[in-house]
Amino acid sequence: MSLLGAVGVGVLVGTVVGALGAGGGIIAVPVLTYLLGQSEHAATNGSLVIVALTAAAALPGKALRGQVRWRDGLIFGGMTTLGAVPGRFINEFLDAGMLFVSFSVLLLTVSAIMIARSIRGRGSDPHAQTASDVMGDLVGVRRRSLLFVTGAATATGLLTGIFGVGGGFAVVPVLTLVMGFGVREATGTSLLVMIIAAGVSVVTGSIRGSFEVDWLVVLLFAGGSMIGGVLAGPLSQRAKASTLSAAFGVLVGIVGIFTLVRTLTGL
Structure with missing residues (x-):
């Protein structure tokens, strides 16, 4: 694929990130490998850069709409360091x-989760204020299990470090179900978390001298x-969340099957 093609595919990946607050790295890694000729490790490294920059571009729009909870995002993002650093060591191994x-x-696991989530979300009003939106601050102390949130943040960082994914698909459910965020707040805040997790992984790989990237x-x-x-x-503000989740889940499932077949067969 030409360099111009890289820009075009990048626009599609960015659209997923902007709409869902998740998914950029999951799509970027196989695209970099199979369409743009990168090695597997170079693709996971390059994906970290793409995830961080894409999230940084999408974040201001979410912030202007009041959909980023900065303190919680910074704390959760900082906790991803617990997984991001060892994740880089595992990636090299x-x-x-x-x-x-x-x-x-x-990929296949995320696909199944996203499709199941979209099925459960059918029929709900994506613009309506939910009980968790209203009660989030009131029950925050009780619902925010420090151990669970720490584990989720560590797992997010681990996935970022190993595979070069942003982890938004893991962050959004944690922010909504455990920390009482509304869906749109969760997707906005997840962008901040992705920037931190990807940034830590890039720095760790660079310090170790293992950060091979076709810049x-x-x-x-x-x-x-x-x-x-x-x-x-704007799409994320208008489209129904369950529809976006279903489309994303199907896309990731297709990419997962393709990647697995290519890897196992060597074709």
Whole structure:
């Protein structure tokens, strides 16, 4: 694929991130590998840069709408360091085949979760204020299990470090179900968490001298992704959440099956 193609695909990836607050890295890694000719480890490294820059581009729009809870996002993001640093060590340890087989399993798991979530969400009003929105602050102390939130943040950082994904697909449910966020607040705040987790992983890999990246391709991809993230902001305000989740789940499932087959067969 041409460098111009990298920009075009980046726009599509950014659209997913801007609309859902999740999914950019999950799509970027196989695209960098199979369409743009990157090695498996270089793709996971490049994806970290793409995730961080795309989230940074989409974040201001969410913030202007009051959909970013900065203190909680900074705390949760800081806690992802517990997983992001060891995740980089694991990424270096895994050979390319094992890395992508594991990544395929992650894709298929996320696909199943997103589709199931969309089915449960059918019929609900995505713009209505839910009980958790109203009661979040009142029951926050009781619902915010420190152990569970720490575990979720660590797992998010671990996934980011190993696979180069932002972890938004894990962050959003934790913020809504455990910390009492509204859905739109959760997607906005997850962008801040992704920036921190990806940034820590990039710094860790750079310090260890293992951060192999084709910067021209990655930055062109990231530029397109940033544009898509900004353009998709209004979409996330209008589209029904269950519809977006279903479409994303199906897309990730297809990518997961393709990645697994390619990895196992070597085709």
